[in-house]
Amino acid sequence: MFQSLYPAVRDRNWATIPTRVTAWSVTGRDYEVIVTLSGVCGNEEIALDWTGQVTASQAGLLQYAFEARARKDFWKNRIGLCIHIPATYAGAPARGIARDGTVTDGALPVSIAPHQPFRNLAQFTFTLPDKRHCTIIFEGDIFEMEDQRNWSDASFKIYSTPLDLPFPVLVHEGQVLFQRVTALIEPKETAPAKAELISLDCDPTPLTPVPFGTQLPPLTTADEMDRLTHCLALLQPDHLRLDVHAASVQADYLRAAAHLAKRTATPLLIALYATDPAQVQEVVPLLTALDAPLKALMLHHPAEKVTPPALLAALGDELHRIGPLPLAAGTDFFFAELNRDPHPWPQADWIVFTMTPGVHALDDRSLLLNATIQGQVVESARAVAGGRPILVSPITLRMRRNPNATTGGWDIPREEQVDRRLHAVFGAAWLLQSLASLATAQPVAVTYFELAGSLGIFAEHGSAPGDRQNSEETLSFTPLASVMHRLLRTARNGARWFRARSTNPVQIQTLGILLQERWELLIANPWPSPQVVEITHLPGTIEGIDALHPLASPSMPALSQAVPLLALPPNAVVVLWGRR
Numbered sequence: 003m004f005q006s007l008y009p010a011v012r013d014r015n016w017a018t019i020p021t022r023v024t025a026w027s028v029t030g031r032d033y034e035v036i037v038t039l040s041g042v043c044g045n046e047e048i049a050l051d052w053t054g055q056v057t058a059s060q061a062g063l064l065q066y067a068f069e070a071r072a073r074k075d076f077w078k079n080r081i082g083l084c085i086h087i088p089a090t091y092a093g094a095p096a097r098g099i100a101r102d103g104t105v106t107d108g109a110l111p112v113s114i115a116p117h118q119p120f121r122n123l124a125q126f127t128f129t130l131p132d133k134r135h136c137t138i139i140f141e142g143d144i145f146e147m148e149d150q151r152n153w154s155d156a157s158f159k160i161y162s163t164p165l166d167l168p169f170p171v172l173v174h175e176g177q178v179l180f181q182r183v184t185a186l187i188e189p190k191e192t193a194p195a196k197a198e199l200i201s202l203d204c205d206p207t208p209l210t211p212v213p214f215g216t217q218l219p220p221l222t223t224a225d226e227m228d229r230l231t232h233c234l235a236l237l238q239p240d241h242l243r244l245d246v247h248a249a250s251v252q253a254d255y256l257r258a259a260a261h262l263a264k265r266t267a268t269p270l271l272i273a274l275y276a277t278d279p280a281q282v283q284e285v286v287p288l289l290t291a292l293d294a295p296l297k298a299l300m301l302h303h304p305a306e307k308v309t310p311p312a313l314l315a316a317l318g319d320e321l322h323r324i325g326p327l328p329l330a331a332g333t334d335f336f337f338a339e340l341n342r343d344p345h346p347w348p349q350a351d352w353i354v355f356t357m358t359p360g361v362h363a364l365d366d367r368s369l370l371l372n373a374t375i376q377g378q379v380v381e382s383a384r385a386v387a388g389g390r391p392i393l394v395s396p397i398t399l400r401m402r403r404n405p406n407a408t409t410g411g412w413d414i415p416r417e418e419q420v421d422r423r424l425h426a427v428f429g430a431a432w433l434l435q436s437l438a439s440l441a442t443a444q445p446v447a448v449t450y451f452e453l454a455g456s457l458g459i460f461a462e463h464g465s466a467p468g469d470r471q472n473s474e475e476t477l478s479f480t481p482l483a484s485v486m487h488r489l490l491r492t493a494r495n496g497a498r499w500f501r502a503r504s505t506n507p508v509q510i511q512t513l514g515i516l517l518q519e520r521w522e523l524l525i526a527n528p529w530p531s532p533q534v535v536e537i538t539h540l541p542g543t544i545e546g547i548d549a550l551h552p553l554a555s556p557s558m559p560a561l562s563q564a565v566p567l568l569a570l571p572p573n574a575v576v577v578l579w580g581r582r
Contacts, residue, residue, distance in 0.1 A: 003136055003187060005086035005157050005371070006363075009054065009068045011043050012080040014170035015407040018363070019048050033060035049073040050081075050173075062189040067182040077170040079408075082143055082162035082181050089156045089375055091128065099125040101144065110158055114382045115149040116341040118165070119158075122146065126160065134188040142181035151382070152338035153361040155368075156375040170408055199567075201505045202525070204539040208498035208516055209441040211489070214448040215241035215271060215297075217396050219455050224258040230453055233460045233477055234266040238490055241271040241297040243395055243449045246289070247304070248274065248281035253288055260294035269297035271395065271449065273334075275304045279316035286320045297447070300330035300354050300393065305412075307339045307405050308332065311347065318349030330354040330393050335405045336361065337379050344386050352446055353387035357397045359432075360421075366428065366528070369399065370508050373435035380443035391446035397436065398451060399424055416457065424451065425461045427551055427573045430481035431511040431526035437489070438513045441499050450486075459483045481551040481575055485524060488550070488577070492517060500541065510535055510570070516582070523578040524550070527570040537566045537578075545580040 011019040021043040029036050039054040052070040057063065068083055091110050098106040098120040110128060111119050120126060123145040127137040143162035150157045162181060163169075173179075216239050222230070234242065244259050263270045272289065276282050289299070301309050301317050309331035321329055331350035333339040340355055347353070357379070359372035376394075383392045396402075399421045403412045423429055433450065440448060454460040460477040492515050500514035502523055510533060515522040521541045527533045544566060551574060570576065 003064075003130065003185070005088050006368075007064070007066055007083065007085050007183065007185075009052065009066075009070075009082065009181075010080060010084050010161070011048065011050070011070075012078065013045075013048060014077040014079055014409055015404060016079055019043055019045055021052070034058070043070070044073075048076045048078065060189065062187040064185040064187075065182065067180075069178060069180045071179075072173045072175055072177045074175050076173055078173050079169045079171070080161065080163050081173070081179055083183050084162075085138065085160040085183065085185075086150075086157035087128070087160070089151055089158065089378075091131070091158070094129045094131075096120070096126065096128040098123050098147075111149055113385070114151045114337070114341060114379065116152070116338070118146045118148050120147040120160075121164065123160065130187075132190070134190065136185060136187045139184040139186070140181075141183075142179075150362060151375055151379055152341055153336045154357045154359060154372055154376055154379050155362055156371045159362070198505075200510050200533060200535045202502040202510065202512055202523075202535050202537045203505075204500060204502045204514060204523070204537065204541060206500055206516075206539065206541045209500060210444060211493040211497065211499050212437055212440050212445060212448055213240035214437070214450055214486075214490075215239040215243060215268075216459055217243035217245075217449055217452045218259060218262075219452045219458065220245055222259075224254070227258050227262045229477070231262060231265060233454055233483075234262065234268055237453075237459070237483070237487055238266070238494065239268060239486075240447055240490075241449070242268045242453070243271045243273055245273045245275065246285065248276040248285040251285055251288060253291075256288055256292060260292040263294040267295065269295040271297040271447070272299045273302065273395070274299060274317070275302050276313060276317075277303060277305065279313065282313065282316045282320060286317075286323055290323050290325075296325070296327055298328040298330055298352065298393070299324065300332075300352075300395065302334040307335055308343055308345060309347065309350075311345055314347055314349050321349075328352050328391075332387075332393075334403060337383055339405065340383060340386055346388075350390070352391045352393045353383060354393040354395055355383060356402075357394055358399070358401050360400045364400070364421075366423070367508050369432060370435055370511065370528075373432055374439050374507055376436055377439040377441070377443035380440060380445050384443075392443075393447050394440070394445050395447070395449035396451065397448060398457070399429075399432070420456045424457070424482065425480045426528070427481045427526060427575060428528040430485040430551065430575050431528040433482055433485055434511040434513045434524055434526055435507060437499075438501050438511075441501070441513075451482075459486060484550045485526075485575060488522075488524070489513070489515070492522070502537070504535075509533060514541070516541065519582055521580060521582050524575065525568070525570065525578060526575045527572060530572050532572050533570045535568050535570065537568060540566070540580070542582040543580045544578060546578075548577045548579070550575040550577060 023041040025040045037056040055067045057065040100122040101124045328351040330352035331347040332354040359369045452458040498516040502512040504510045511526040
């Protein structure tokens with residue numbers, strides 16, 4: 003019915019403020035359970051106490067009552083309850099009833115809606131896949147819905163405080179905020195729930211591998227670039243993204259980056275940031291002098307949400323000096339910016355935007371679910387772009403820039419972008435989920451993370467769980483690097499990919515590889531407990547199993563079964579393989 007129902011506190015820059023539960027209790031009576039919560043929420047700017055009461059009954063009622071009291075004056079963009087409805091319900095009939103009684107009949111959007119599909123909600127009803135109806139009643143504030151696929155989230159979100167109202171808003175010390183959401187669903191007769199095996203259903207339809215590369219860490223010195231040579235040569239990605247800021251670019255830096263790209267035969271994907279045509283004209287000679295293979299050139303304005311058409315026209319006039327090179331325009335932010343403010347950009351060969359699964363939530367479950375929607379976002383972007391190729395660059399776990407910040411600028415400090423899960427098995431599992439989704443939509447190229455460092459594919463030695471040191475002694479293999487290396491190496495040898503759909507994509511992530519006579523299935527279990535999965539419709543017989551992480555020998559599947567069963571160790575990535 004819902005992915006989640008929760009209270010959220012968002013500061014003046016839309017950052018989610020941590021909440022801590024300090025006490026809780028559970029009581030039950032006659033087919034009903036009541037959970038009572040109390041807690042605190044705050045940081046150096048925000049401080050409030052809150053209480054919540056969640057009631058669920060067998061009769062089909064789910065209710066969350068939330069009350070918060072401010073302990074000091076502070077600014078907020080939102081405080082209140084949020085509901086996430088799965089994006090898989092797209093197309094379901096829906097009805098919104100406004101506070102004045104106005105009725106709006108429609109459906110949960112199939113195409114990604116650029117703006118709120120339902121507004122001014124006092125009540126909302128939608129149809130579940132089993133044809134039952136769910137009705138939600140809202141109290142305490144005005145609610146509306148947004149299509150979170152605009153930010154590559156796998157949900158429709160209903161939230162309080164409409165976005166067309168001014169923000170931020172000053173909350174005064176002692177002020178009390180109250181909301182209540184009541185969901186009513188038609189009950190049905192159900193048998194006691196049974197524990198079910200996770201099933202992986204292989205679809206042998208060959209998919210073209212997604213061309214993916216990575217990004218050179220910003221402000222990398224010439225000495226640091228030398229240190230990265232081995233990592234780049236080992237990985238051999240489709241491209242290396244190089245950010246060039248016209249206002250501060252240095253010729254020595256560009257030459258060092260070009261030397262790194264040439265030594266490793268890695269094409270440069272140049273992201274040029276400029277504010278006016280004069281800056282474009284000044285930097286083009288430096289780009290023309292680069293002695294390195296080039297993938298494409300994208301153009302962004304550092305203080306605009308989308309590429310200004312006049313700036314793109316200026317670069318288009320100069321592009322012949324660099325050579326025959328695809329030119330990309332769009333946004334350095336999310337698909338939402340393209341969807342809400344599309345431009346024709348006639349000089350652009352490709353359209354570019356970024357993806358970040360952690361815009362609205364950073365828990366493991368949300369990040370893994372959000373990766374499943376990325377292919378659909380690319381398809382929607384292609385429709386907005388008139389069928390032109392779509393470049394996704396970069397993809398990061400956490401936000402790197404915030405186009406809706408009201409203070410402090412758009413760039414998020416690098417230390418706030420660090421996510422240690424990137425260097426754990428979780429990072430490799432998330433990559434498999436992302437690529438499996440994107441492969442169905444075929445973007446022209448994708449940039450993942452940075453090459454090395456705290457935001458990178460390779461970790462500083464000793465910083466990644468169970469890492470393996472490479473020959474440069476200061477950088478180490480991560481599970482993410484191991485998976486990327488295998489996918490890129492087999493793609494260079496002519497491999498195709500195939501999908502193995504998981505009945506529980508939060509628990510298990512997969513991607514298959516088809517070689518001429520051999521197949522491989524990469525399977526990740528990013529959780530601290532073992533998992534047992536059944537596998538159907540494999541493209542051939544099973545001959546072996548290897549571990550990418552940890553470096554141990556996993557057990558062979560139970561091949562005597564009609565359907566192979568595989569016991570996955572905790573925090574592991576394994577490769578099942580055989581002949582086609």
